[in-house]
Amino acid sequence: MDPVEPVFLSSPALRVILFGGKGGVGKTTCAAATALTYAREDPESSQLLVSTDPAHSLIDSLDGAALPPNLRVVELDAEERLAAFKSAHGARLREIAARGTFLDDDDINGFLELSLPGLDELIAFLEISRWIDEDRYARVVVDTAPWGHTLRLLEMPELIGRWLGTLDALLAKHRYMKKLYRGSYRRDELDHFLLELAAAVDRVKKILRDPDRCRFVPVTLAERLCVCETVGLVADLGRLKIPVADVVINRLYPDLSCPACAEGRSRQLREVARIHEELPGHSRRSGVV
Numbered sequence: 001m002d003p004v005e006p007v008f009l010s011s012p013a014l015r016v017i018l019f020g021g022k023g024g025v026g027k028t029t030c031a032a033a034t035a036l037t038y039a040r041e042d043p044e045s046s047q048l049l050v051s052t053d054p055a056h057s058l059i060d061s062l063d064g065a066a067l068p069p070n071l072r073v074v075e076l077d078a079e080e081r082l083a084a085f086k087s088a089h090g091a092r093l094r095e096i097a098a099r100g101t102f103l104d105d106d107d108i109n110g111f112l113e114l115s116l117p118g119l120d121e122l123i124a125f126l127e128i129s130r131w132i133d134e135d136r137y138a139r140v141v142v143d144t145a146p147w148g149h150t151l152r153l154l155e156m157p158e159l160i161g162r163w164l165g166t167l168d169a170l171l172a173k174h175r176y177m178k179k180l181y182r183g184s185y186r187r188d189e190l191d192h193f194l195l196e197l198a199a200a201v202d203r204v205k206k207i208l209r210d211p212d213r214c215r216f217v218p219v220t221l222a223e224r225l226c227v228c229e230t231v232g233l234v235a236d237l238g239r240l241k242i243p244v245a246d247v248v249i250n251r252l253y254p255d256l257s258c259p260a261c262a263e264g265r266s267r268q269l270r271e272v273a274r275i276h277e278e279l280p281g282h283s284r285r286s287g288v289v
Contacts (some may be wrong), residue, residue, distance in 0.1 A: 007245035008034060008215050012042075015111050015132050016140050016207060019248075021219040022229050023146040026250040027271050028053075030219050038139055039071035045138035050074045052124060053145040053155070072137075078124040085123045092193050096167050102130065127154065129204045138140035147233050154240050157205045211243035219248045220275070222268035231278045247279060 008017045019031040028051070035049035051058040056075040067073065086093075088263060102282055144150040171190060187195075207214055216237055220230040230247065237244050249272060253265035 003131045006217075006248075008217050009037060011215070014139060014215060016142065016214040018142040018144055018150075018216045019219055020144040020147055020150050020216060021233065022226060024246075025219045025221050025226060027219045028057050030217070030248055031141050032058065032061055035071060035073075035139075035141040036065075036068070038141070039068040043068065043140065045070065046136070047071045047088055048074065048137040048140045049143070050076055050140060052076050052078065052150075053144040054078065054149070055141060055145075060173045070120070076124045076127070076252075081124045081127060092190055093167070096170055096190055096194070111251065125204055126200050129200065129207055130135040132207060133203065140174065147229065151233075151236055153230055154208065154237075154242060157201050157208075161198070164194055164201070168194055171253050209243070211245075214240050214243060215246070216244050217246050217248060218244065219250055221251055222249055222275075224271060227271050227274050227278070229265050231273070234279055247275065249275065261287070 008014065017031075017034060019027045019034070021027055031051075032049060035047055039047045047068075049058065049071060051074070058075055059073060062073065082172045127143070128140055132140060145153075171194070218230050218233050218237075220226045234244055234247075252268055252272075255265060256262070
């Protein structure tokens with residue numbers, strides 16, 4: 001294992017640290033330990049530990065622990081955030097659809113009720129990015145959902161960008177008619193709403209792709225299936241241009257004379273060697289069972 005301190009613990013400029021991987025590998029433990037470390041080493045700054053996993057276990061994992069006063073723990077309810085978004089902006093979205101289509105009210109409501117997979121998680125992450133922009137927290141440590149769910153979240157900014165482009169195209173008809181009959185068009189509340197939402201989504205993309213502010217930390221086990229999934233995970237992150245520097249290999253057997261431990265450790269070290277081979281250039285961290 002690499003003896004130097006991991007990037008996610010040695011880069012004070014980082015604003016967002018996301019821990020991810022398949023279910024059951026120890027993401028929550030790693031995220032909680034990292035947030036506690038920063039909170040205790042930097043008591044003058046506020047830290048946020050947040051879970052985006054629909055099956056939350058973050059608060060349960062900290063049960064009974066004395067938390068530093070500068071650490072806030074939040075389990076985000078993505079569906080609740082999406083419902084609040086629709087409640088706050090549903091009228092605007094209906095007006096945009098009405099301006100650019102010949103659909104009746106029932107059709108428009110049906111269109112807007114269609115759920116884009118991952119939209120709820122993106123709305124939740126927009127709130128995280130807003131907290132970062134407002135400098136409410138020095139650092140946000142995120143305990144993510146299992147990888148398939150998180151990949152959908154990380155791909156959402158591109159999809160939502162196209163969705164917003166479609167909504168903007170619906171307004172284009174209205175703008176044209178205004179120009180045609182009034183000779184000019186001035187941006188109104190709906191234009192500004194789309195511009196602000198597009199800017200918020202763009203901020204999420206920029207934060208996730210900025211190696212100075214964000215790092216994704218894959219967490220895995222020294223088992224064949226976990227290693228294969230982690231290699232695929234890192235490839236997906238590379239495709240999405242999300243920076244990765246460290247890989248945490250959790251639950252390694254200790255180096256003891258116990259025959260069962262020795263056999264298990266030997267098997268695990270073969271998988272660790274596979275990770276070194278498959279993921280050159282990434283630092284590896286071990287966690288003892």
